[in-house]
Each structure stands twice: as C-alpha cells, then as structure tokens.
Amino acid sequence: MISIKNLTMLYQNGKGVKNISISIQDGETKALLGPNGSGKTTTMRSFMGFLKCSDGTLSVNEIDPISNPIEAKKIIGFLPGDSRLPGNLSSETLFKFAANARNVKLDYALELATNFDLDIKQTLKKLSKGNKQKTAIILSLLHKPKALILDEPTSGLDPFHQRTLFQILNDFANNGTSILLSSHIISEVEKTVDSLAVMKEGEKIYDESLEAFKKMAEQNNTSAENQFFDFFDKEKSFD
Amino acid sequence: MIKFLATYGWYIIISSQRWISTWTLAPGVYLMIIPLAFGNSNLKENLIDGQKNALETSGFSDNSVVLNAFGISNWDSIWSLEGLVSGYLMNLFMPLLIAVCIIGLMNKIGAKSEEDGTFEFVASLPFTRTMIFSAQAIILIGLGMLIPFVWVNLIFIMTLFVDASLNYSSLVQSVIQSALGGVSFAAFGFAIGAYTGKSSLSWAAGVGLLAMEWLSGMLAQTNEIFEFVKEWISSFGAYNNPYVNGLDFADLSLVIFKILLFLIIGFWGYRDRSLNL
Numbered sequence: 001m002i003s004i005k006n007l008t009m010l011y012q013n014g015k016g017v018k019n020i021s022i023s024i025q026d027g028e029t030k031a032l033l034g035p036n037g038s039g040k041t042t043t044m045r046s047f048m049g050f051l052k053c054s055d056g057t058l059s060v061n062e063i064d065p066i067s068n069p070i071e072a073k074k075i076i077g078f079l080p081g082d083s084r085l086p087g088n089l090s091s092e093t094l095f096k097f098a099a100n101a102r103n104v105k106l107d108y109a110l111e112l113a114t115n116f117d118l119d120i121k122q123t124l125k126k127l128s129k130g131n132k133q134k135t136a137i138i139l140s141l142l143h144k145p146k147a148l149i150l151d152e153p154t155s156g157l158d159p160f161h162q163r164t165l166f167q168i169l170n171d172f173a174n175n176g177t178s179i180l181l182s183s184h185i186i187s188e189v190e191k192t193v194d195s196l197a198v199m200k201e202g203e204k205i206y207d208e209s210l211e212a213f214k215k216m217a218e219q220n221n222t223s224a225e226n227q228f229f230d231f232f233d234k235e236k237s238f239d
Numbered sequence: 240m241i242k243f244l245a246t247y248g249w250y251i252i253i254s255s256q257r258w259i260s261t262w263t264l265a266p267g268v269y270l271m272i273i274p275l276a277f278g279n280s281n282l283k284e285n286l287i288d289g290q291k292n293a294l295e296t297s298g299f300s301d302n303s304v305v306l307n308a309f310g311i312s313n314w315d316s317i318w319s320l321e322g323l324v325s326g327y328l329m330n331l332f333m334p335l336l337i338a339v340c341i342i343g344l345m346n347k348i349g350a351k352s353e354e355d356g357t358f359e360f361v362a363s364l365p366f367t368r369t370m371i372f373s374a375q376a377i378i379l380i381g382l383g384m385l386i387p388f389v390w391v392n393l394i395f396i397m398t399l400f401v402d403a404s405l406n407y408s409s410l411v412q413s414v415i416q417s418a419l420g421g422v423s424f425a426a427f428g429f430a431i432g433a434y435t436g437k438s439s440l441s442w443a444a445g446v447g448l449l450a451m452e453w454l455s456g457m458l459a460q461t462n463e464i465f466e467f468v469k470e471w472i473s474s475f476g477a478y479n480n481p482y483v484n485g486l487d488f489a490d491l492s493l494v495i496f497k498i499l500l501f502l503i504i505g506f507w508g509y510r511d512r513s514l515n516l
Contacts, residue, residue: 050362051513070365078363084356086254093253094360100246101364139360 001026002047002147002178007056009046017042017202020056022180024147024195029169029179031189034199035232040182041081043199044149048078060147060178074102077145081152081182083136087125091118091135095142102143109142115164129156137165141172148172150181154188166192186228198231205231243366247374250361251348258347262340263386267393270328274394277320278401291318308457312480320403324394324410325482329417333387334474335449337421341383342428342445349375350432350441353515362514372433372506379429380498383422387414412481419494420474424449426501434508436515452476 002024010016017039024030032040046053049066058065065072085094095109113120116134124132133156140150148169154162169192173179183189186196196213198206206213217227252259276282294300300314310331316322352358361371391414398405428445432438455468456475469476474497477490 045514045516048363050359050516052511069367073363073365076363080356080359080363082356083360085360086357088257089254097246097250098364101243101366136360140363 001059001061002149002180003057003059004043004047005057007043007046007053007058009042009051009053009056011042015202017046017199020199020204022197022204022207024178024180026176026178027173028195029173029181029193031186031193031196032180032182032199033184033186033189033196033228034182035184037201038199039202040199041151042202044078044081044151044180044182047149048073048076074143075146077140077143077148077150079136079140079148079150079153081155083133085124085132085135085139088123090121090123091127091131091138092120094124094135094139095120098139098142104143106142108144109138112138112141112168115168116161130158130161133157134161141168144172146177148177148179148181150179152182152184154183162188185225187225190224198228200231240370243370244374244377247361247366247371248378251374251378254357255344255347258344259382259386262344263389266336267390270390270394271397273323273328274320274397274401274403274405277323278398278403280402287318303460304457307459308453310456310475320398321405321409321482324391324405325413325480329413329482330475330478330480331453333390333414333417334421334424334478337383337387337418338424338428338445338449340386341379341422341425342442344382345375345379345425345429346432346438346441348378349429349438350436350515351438353436354438356516358514359516368510369506372509375429375433376502376506379425380422383425384415384418387418387421406482409482412486416478416481416486416490416494419491419498420478423474423494423497423501424452426498426505430501430505430508433505434512436512 002022004020004022007020008016008018010018015037020039020043022030022032022043032043034040042051045051046056047058047065049069060072060076063072063075065076091113095106095113099106099109110120113134116138118131118134118138122131124135127135137153140148153165157165169179169181181189181193190210193210195207195209197204213227214224217224220227220230222230276286299305306312306314309327311317311327312330313322313326317326352361391410395405395407395410424445427448428441431444432441452468452473452475455465455473458465459469460466474494477493479487479490481487
C-alpha cells in the first residue's frame with residue numbers, strides 16, 4: 001500500500017505541491033493526471049526521497065521511504081519521467097547492475113526484454129527513445145516490486161508496446177502490487193486504472209474511482225476525456 | 240556494504256570508463272617523453288641545456304615570482320631528470336592534472352549526473368545517500384592516487400630503456416604527496432558539487448582553490464598573507480620535495496586533513512538536500 005499524507009514540497013520559486021494526500025491500496029492502480037507543471041513528478045520524486053519535502057507523511061507497506069530508504073526502495077519500482085541512462089552502457093549491463101544492487105536474478109528482466117522486443121546488447125545511445133523507455137521500464141520492474149511509481153510510463157512507446165506494458169501492469173496489480181502512474185491524458189490510462197487523482201497547479205483537485213469519474217462524465221453528458229479537460233479549461237474541450 | 244561498494248564501484252567505473260582510461264594512459268604516455276629527452280645526449284644538449292641557457296640569459300632564473308609560478312624551488316636542480324620530475328612535474332603539473340581529471344570524473348557520477356538526469360536511476364536503487372557518498376569518496380581518493388601512480392610508473396619504465404635513472408622509492412614518496420595535493424583540490428570541487436548538486440560550482444570551487452593556492456605560492460615572498468597560506472594551508476606549499484627529503488608527517492597530515500574536512504562539508508550538504516534533477 002502506498003500512502004501519501006499532507007505532502008508539501010515547495011521549490012525556491014514557490015511552486016511545487018501543497019498538502020497532497022493520496023492512498024493506493026494493494027492491487028489498486030491509480031492514475032495521477034494533470035498538465036505539465038501540475039506537480040505529478042514532484043509528488044513522485046518527493047515520495048522517493050529525491051526532493052526534500054517540508055511536510056507530510058509517506059509510507060509504502062508501512063515503511064517510511066525517507067527514514068528507511070533501503071527497505072522502502074527494495075519494494076518500490078520507480079520509473080523517472082524523463083528516463084536518462086548512461087549512453088555508453090547496454091541495457092543488459094544496466095539490468096545486471098540493477099539486479100546485483102537489488103540482489104535478484106536477471107531472469108525476469110530478460111523475460112521482460114523479450115516481451116518488449118528489446119535488443120539488450122545495444123548501447124543506450126544507439127537505441128530509439130521508445131527502446132530507452134523500455135529499458136527504463138524493465139529496470140523498474142525487474143525485482144517484482146510491491147509498489148510501482150511510474151512517471152509517464154507510456155512516453156515514447158508505440159501502441160503495441162503500450163499494450164504490452166499495460167498487460168504487465170495488470171499482472172502486477174492482480175498479484176497485489178500498488179501502482180501509481182502519471183499521465184497527461186485520461187484516454188491513455190482509462191483501460192488500466194481503478195482510480196484517478198487530478199492535479200492542478202500543485203494541488204490535488206479530484207480523487208475518486210474511475211467508475212465515479214465516468215458516472216460524473218455521464219451525468220454531465222460528456223466524454224471522460226472532456227470531463228477531464230473541464231477540470232482545467234472548458235474552452236479547451238472539444239466534441 | 241562491501242557488496243554495495245563492489246556493485247556501485249563497478250557501475251561508476253564502467254559508466255565512466257572512457258574518461259578514466261583516457262586520463263590514466265594519455266598523460267602518462269605524453270610524460271614518457273621526459274626520460275626520453277634526458278636519455279638522449281643530443282636531445283638533452285639541444286632541448287634541455289639550450290632552454291636552460293636561454294632562460295638564464297633572459298633573466299628568468301633570477302625572478303623568484305616567475306620560478307614560483309612554475310613550481311620551481313631550485314633552478315639548478317630541475318635540469319636533471321630527477322629534479323625536473325620531483326621539483327617541477329610533481330610540484331605543479333601533476334596536482335593540476337589530477338585535480339582536473341578527478342573533478343571531471345566526480346561530476347560525471349555526481350553533480351553532472353543529477354543535472355542530466357542519469358542519477359535518478361541510481362537514486363531509485365536501495366542505497367542510502369551515505370552509501371552513495373562514501374562510495375564516491377572512495378573512488379575520488381582511490382583513483383586520485385592510482386592514476387598518477389600509473390603515470391610515474393610509465394615514466395619509470397621508460398628510464399629502464401634509456402640512459403636516465405630515477406630512484407623508485409623516492410619517486411613513490413613524491414607521487415604520494417603530489418597526488419594527495421591534487422586530490423585535495425578535487426575533494427573540494429567534489430564537496431561543493433555534492434553540497435549544491437551543481438557541476439559548474441564544483442569546477443569553480445576545485446579550480447578556484449587550486450588557483451588561489453597556486454597564486455599564494457607564486458606571491459608568497461611579496462605578502463605575509465600569501466606566505467601564511469603557502470606555509471600553513473596550501474597543498475602546493477605542503478609539497479617539500481619528498482624525492483629528496485622523504486615524506487614529512489606534517490605535510491601529509493595537512494593535505495589529508497583538508498581532504499577529510501572537504502568530504503565532511505560535502506556530506507553535510509548532500510545528506511538530506513533535494514537532488515538537482
């Protein structure tokens with residue numbers, strides 16, 4: 001279970017996230033939605049301890065990732081929003097490093113690489129954006145984590161491998177993994193998630209089940225996508 | 240902890256292998272020209288003795304500020320192979336090279352990797368900041384000492400094939416003090432990079448300290464403050480030609496103390512700041 005309570009993290013320019021509370025149960029997949037700069041990445045990085053938060057209580061399976069980062073990161077799989085990896089190394093080398101660091105075997109990483117049609121011998125600088133993203137995804141999954149924090153996981157992936165990713169995430173959720181994944185738009189994740197939270201200018205403005213969200217869209221006689229756009233600017237919606 | 244050091248150390252080495260291999264071999268190969276020049280009587284006469292005469296004629300040898308600027312403490316001795324290696328190369332050139340090499344390397348795995356985002360992957364692994372900083376500090380000191388050893392060994396190997404000689408144990412003592420000096424500048428750059436997460440500040444701090452101590456040594460005879468810095472603070476000032484005089488406990492202690500102090504400062508800032516992602 002992932003729990004974020006009253007998280008506040010402000011940058012020097014005053015932007016950041018304020019009083020964010022999000023909870024993801026075992027086996028639940030929650031989407032964190034919002035436009036650029038709404039605070040999705042800041043929330044995720046704060047949870048991982050990369051950013052120093054001024055307030056808030058964080059936990060993953062009752063473990064505080066700030067005070068006990070080793071135990072927490074053993075069970076968390078994290079995918080950065082803009083996955084940058086050393087260009088002179090191959091995916092295989094990175095998998096070996098991560099597997100050693102996490103004390104797990106390489107088998108599952110190789111299985112995932114096969115599922116994603118990834119050439120693991122190529123150095124990262126020779127890979128396309130999509131294949132770099134596959135490498136980063138596998139790095140976040142290879143230890144079969146109990147909690148997944150995925151920042152824009154579909155970025156750069158073609159529709160076929162997006163489908164592969166969501167199948168894998170469904171398997172993880174079915175096995176009890178709590179998943180928090182961010183996206184800009186709801187249509188990308190609506191087939192996968194159980195619930196969604198919407199961020200706007202550093203604050204959470206909506207947090208309900210997908211069912212409740214769709215019901216709200218129905219009541220307003222609009223599509224889920226336009227209902228999502230309505231959170232931000234009605235003029236941007238389109239029929 | 241040992242498994243972590245082996246795993247993360249391996250990652251650091253392979254992700255920076257081009258930088259490390261280039262800096263380990265290239266300066267050493269270039270520096271092999273020194274024993275070659277001294278071992279060839281024609282070259283020595285034309286190049287080295289010719290330079291000496293020309294510089295003496297120009298008044299260079301009488302200008303202590305200029306001599307200090309080049310790290311030359313004894314004009315007559317640097318015209319021998321032993322004097323040049325121990326009195327010029329290790330006094331000025333080697334600490335400078337080590338500082339640049341190691342600041343660059345530490346930035347690649349530290350502050351610069353935060354800026355370019357490659358560190359986010361490492362930060363997501365089950366390591367603490369203390370573990371990461373400790374491993375980086377070990378790499379800093381380990382490679383900062385190992386790389387100049389490779390250089391001087393290449394120089395020494397060349398002396399075995401030409402008519403020039405160096406005393407190996409004296410050479411080792413010299414390189415220990417000289418490399419520690421370079422590591423002290425790199426440690427300051429690394430510490431500021433770790434404290435701030437900014438590679439530009441890391442370079443400014445490391446090279447800035449080097450420049451300040453170099454200028455203090457150059458101008459020591461003109462000003463009491465510079466004299467004080469040279470005598471009591473400077474890593475250049477702590478190099479008192481161990482090739483001739485042996486290693487000095489006070490000189491070694493000063494440089495080791497500076498390295499430890501800088502590392503403590505760096506860790507203090509690094510331990511719970513936001514990463515510069």
